[in-house]
Amino acid sequence: MKVLPAVMSALDLCLGRPGPLGGALHPRLSTALLKASVLELTVLAGHLLLYPSGIRQERHRPPHHPDDSAALVARGEAQGDAAVPPRLPNPTSERPVVLLHGFIDNRSVFVLLRRALAKEGRQHLTSLNYSPLTGDIRAAAELLGRHVEEICARTGQQAVDIVGHSLGGLIARYYVQRLGGDIRVRTLVTLGTPHGGTPVVPVLNAHPIVRQMRPDSDVIAELREPAPHCRTRFVSFWSDLDPLMAPLEAACVDHPDLHAQNVRVTGIGHLALPVHPAVAAGVRQAIDTEEEIAHMTGSASVA
Numbered sequence: 001m002k003v004l005p006a007v008m009s010a011l012d013l014c015l016g017r018p019g020p021l022g023g024a025l026h027p028r029l030s031t032a033l034l035k036a037s038v039l040e041l042t043v044l045a046g047h048l049l050l051y052p053s054g055i056r057q058e059r060h061r062p063p064h065h066p067d068d069s070a071a072l073v074a075r076g077e078a079q080g081d082a083a084v085p086p087r088l089p090n091p092t093s094e095r096p097v098v099l100l101h102g103f104i105d106n107r108s109v110f111v112l113l114r115r116a117l118a119k120e121g122r123q124h125l126t127s128l129n130y131s132p133l134t135g136d137i138r139a140a141a142e143l144l145g146r147h148v149e150e151i152c153a154r155t156g157q158q159a160v161d162i163v164g165h166s167l168g169g170l171i172a173r174y175y176v177q178r179l180g181g182d183i184r185v186r187t188l189v190t191l192g193t194p195h196g197g198t199p200v201v202p203v204l205n206a207h208p209i210v211r212q213m214r215p216d217s218d219v220i221a222e223l224r225e226p227a228p229h230c231r232t233r234f235v236s237f238w239s240d241l242d243p244l245m246a247p248l249e250a251a252c253v254d255h256p257d258l259h260a261q262n263v264r265v266t267g268i269g270h271l272a273l274p275v276h277p278a279v280a281a282g283v284r285q286a287i288d289t290e291e292e293i294a295h296m297t298g299s300a301s302v303a
Helices: 003-015 027-054 068-074 107-119 137-155 167-178 218-224 277-288
Strands: 097-100 125-128 160-165 185-191 233-239 259-266 296-301
Touching: 027 107, 097 107, 097 137, 097 167, 107 125, 107 160, 107 277, 125 137, 137 160, 137 167, 160 167, 160 277, 167 185, 167 218, 185 277, 233 277, 259 277
Parallel strands: 097 125, 097 160, 160 185, 185 233, 233 259, 259 296
Antiparallel strands: none
16 A cells, blocks of 8 residues: 555644544644654655656575685676576575565565665575556465565575565465465565555545455455464554554554564654664564564663
8 A cells, every 4th residue: 555545644743634544632642643754755756756766576695705706707608698697696595585565566665674674784685576556465476475475595504584665564474374484484574564554545445455454354354363373573553643553553463373573663654664763673673583472562762
């Protein structure tokens, strides 16, 4: 869920009109909403500039190692030798991280998060674009599954971590929970994902994938079904100022069979979740930890 609903919600908040959060607001909350709305509009403006750069599907680039060039020359595989096929990266102990965008968006939404993860030494970072014309969460989840299998074959790893924003998190959860993806996904981090479904922005109901994000959809019903053997760890970041979630806790993972941690983020809205540095730090911690996380809750305060 992206540009149109985000603009509408941000304008409602900035102008003081009733929106998805509804009702009269306390002055402190009004100030927080105003700040969050200004940030949302700023993020939106920057993202619109970057959007064209992420339209094309990402091409794989093996991680760079300082001695790669010398090794290639020594083996007669210098760049420009058309007879030499591209080499696969050597297997490492680092799990690849897959980034999955939200509705009517593309991989450009993760520019800052990707930079933050790379700065901490993450080399195996990849993004997947699915078409804005995609009309079925199940079909998108199957596409994700094929992408994950290709990554594992290419890197020599048995599992990946996934970070999904908004609809991207729901697609990844369906893959994990309903298509056997838990064997390949160690940790699934979601940012503002409508795990419980959300009824906001009814004007977009014409799009079939939006209807699948409604609380009464067949997809949401499937995700409520038992999943006693699911091995994936879930970390869900939800914002107390996210106008696209109704109720706000719809962005939490609430399932008795899933190992889930719900992290509350304060002071930012839906669009800012994948770009804010405090959230990026939380994402790094979520995918770096080796500890088991049973049914816990957490919080993160964002100015």
